[in-house]
Amino acid sequence: MKVTSMSDFTNRLAMADEREWLATQYVLGELSAVEAEMFEVAMLDDADLCQLVAETSLLISGVHAASRKVRGSSPVVTIDADSKRSKNRTTWPVKSALAAALLFAASVALRSSNDSSESRLASADFDVLTSTEMSADADVVESELDVVSDETDPNCRLCSLDAPEWLMTAVELEQESATDDNDDSEVF
Amino acid sequence: MSQSGGHQSNDVPDRDGRSCPPDTQKRLVEATYVGLQRELRAFLRGVLKDVTLADDALQKVAVSAIQSCENVNPETVRGWLFRIALNEARQLQRSQRRDSEIRQKFSEQVAETQSTWSVQKTDWWTSSGLLKDGFDTIIQKSMSRLPDEHQTVIRLRIYEGLSFAEIAERLGQPLGTVLTWMRRGLSRLREDSGLRDLWTE
Numbered sequence: 001m002k003v004t005s006m007s008d009f010t011n012r013l014a015m016a017d018e019r020e021w022l023a024t025q026y027v028l029g030e031l032s033a034v035e036a037e038m039f040e041v042a043m044l045d046d047a048d049l050c051q052l053v054a055e056t057s058l059l060i061s062g063v064h065a066a067s068r069k070v071r072g073s074s075p076v077v078t079i080d081a082d083s084k085r086s087k088n089r090t091t092w093p094v095k096s097a098l099a100a101a102l103l104f105a106a107s108v109a110l111r112s113s114n115d116s117s118e119s120r121l122a123s124a125d126f127d128v129l130t131s132t133e134m135s136a137d138a139d140v141v142e143s144e145l146d147v148v149s150d151e152t153d154p155n156c157r158l159c160s161l162d163a164p165e166w167l168m169t170a171v172e173l174e175q176e177s178a179t180d181d182n183d184d185s186e187v188f
Numbered sequence: 189m190s191q192s193g194g195h196q197s198n199d200v201p202d203r204d205g206r207s208c209p210p211d212t213q214k215r216l217v218e219a220t221y222v223g224l225q226r227e228l229r230a231f232l233r234g235v236l237k238d239v240t241l242a243d244d245a246l247q248k249v250a251v252s253a254i255q256s257c258e259n260v261n262p263e264t265v266r267g268w269l270f271r272i273a274l275n276e277a278r279q280l281q282r283s284q285r286r287d288s289e290i291r292q293k294f295s296e297q298v299a300e301t302q303s304t305w306s307v308q309k310t311d312w313w314t315s316s317g318l319l320k321d322g323f324d325t326i327i328q329k330s331m332s333r334l335p336d337e338h339q340t341v342i343r344l345r346i347y348e349g350l351s352f353a354e355i356a357e358r359l360g361q362p363l364g365t366v367l368t369w370m371r372r373g374l375s376r377l378r379e380d381s382g383l384r385d386l387w388t389e
Contacts, residue, residue, distance in 0.1 A: 020378065021371050027234040027346070030216055030352075040235075040290035043274055050274065054227040057234030058319065059377060065324035066331060101241030 009038045013049065023052045027060060217257040220265045221250060228273050235277040241284070248276045330380040338373030341366055 012018040030147045043049050097137050221228075228249060232242035252272050260268050331339055337359075344355045352370070356363045 017371075017375065020375060024374055027237075029237060040274060045267075047264075047270050050231055050267070050270035051227060053234045054231035055378070057230040057380075058323075059327075059374070061230070061344060062319055062323050062327035063235070063331065063346045065319060066328040067343050069324055069328060096215070107236065181276055 006038055006041075009035070009042065013042055013046075019049070019052065020056075023049070023056045024060075027053060027056045213260060213262065214257045216262055216265055217253050217260055217269075221253055221269060224266060224269055228269065231270065232273055232277055235274065236280065242277075245273065245276045245280050248280075249273045252276060276363070284367055330377050333380075334373050334376060335369075338369050338376070341362070341369040342373045342377075345370060 012022060022031070022039060026036060031039060043053065225246070227241060232245045232249075233239060236242045236245060244290055249269065252275075253269060256261050256272075331342070334342075340359070341355055344350045344358070345352065348360070352363060352366050356366045359366065
């Protein structure tokens with residue numbers, strides 16, 4: 001309720017609940033300069049209103065003390081700002097993970113788009129597995145796999161699976177932003 | 189007049205340099221002041237919204253009261269003390285405002301001045317010396333009996349210092365609803381019998 005005149009204000013002060021609310025607003029600094037002035041003028045001739053202000057002040061101090069006791073920490077207003085920072089801090093790994101997942105999905109899609117190369121690769125893998133079964137040596141598996149993906153192999157169909165330029169740029173940008181975020185978090 | 193309530197010598201000068209006679213009026217003023225000291229301090233903190241200024245004002249109230257004790261009507265001494273307190277508070281506010289304006293004129297760091305003022309304004313409810321022992325526990329119990337939404341609004345406004353608009357935004361409620369919760373919550377706290385006894389003690 002907006003106060004427009006002194007008589008309006010006086011009328012409000014005549015009502016017990018309005019009186020308490022005005023006292024609360026006055027103590028909390030919610031009244032406008034004009035309203036606060038009218039409230040103080042009213043207090044000059046109203047000791048009970050002064051008493052009400054004192055009670056309100058005690059009540060608010062008590063609520064503050066009780067809340068501090070419950071929380072046992074600094075007000076959330078400052079914590080809120082910190083939580084925003086921590087949000088920024090925690091978003092970059094999520095972003096990076098999402099980007100990596102996207103890249104993986106893109107590479108899988110590229111691979112599946114070339115069915116023939118995929119089938120040949122599968123057969124090559126099968127050959128490798130059979131050879132390892134014969135040798136029973138895990139090191140051999142790795143060396144054989146290396147041979148399959150070797151760029152020098154003219155039969156290697158994976159070698160033609162060059163990542164498109166946009167994909168490489170995206171990866172670079174993502175890495176850069178991850179580094180920047182890391183630097184930012186060190187500042188905090 | 190000492191704040192502990194003891195009677196001092198009768199040579200305290202008034203505004204005209206005369207001494208108040210050690211009559212019943214003076215004793216009445218002293219007794220009323222001592223009995224009302226906690227309320228006066230709380231009142232001054234509520235008006236000034238600053239702990240240090242309120243304590244300064246309280247000292248001035250004591251001096252002013254003793255200096256003009258001849259003029260007091262015994263029937264209205266309580267209101268008279270509150271009036272003195274309000275006048276002292278307003279004088280302090282005016283001088284603070286003047287100082288602040290002067291500082292602002294001559295200082296290039298206006299922002300710093302403003303932030304200092306706002307810190308003072310939000311610091312006034314520091315309770316040391318104002319609350320009786322266990323008072324916060326009683327309030328805590330009273331608070332716990334309130335509906336959750338009332339408790340939340342009261343804490344956000346008083347303890348965390350958010351404006352009502354910010355609280356409304358945070359809770360996703362209309363401003364009017366938030367104001368109603370605050371109003372009802374505080375009203376119920378006031379009505380709590382435990383707190384009422386503390387006021388009237």
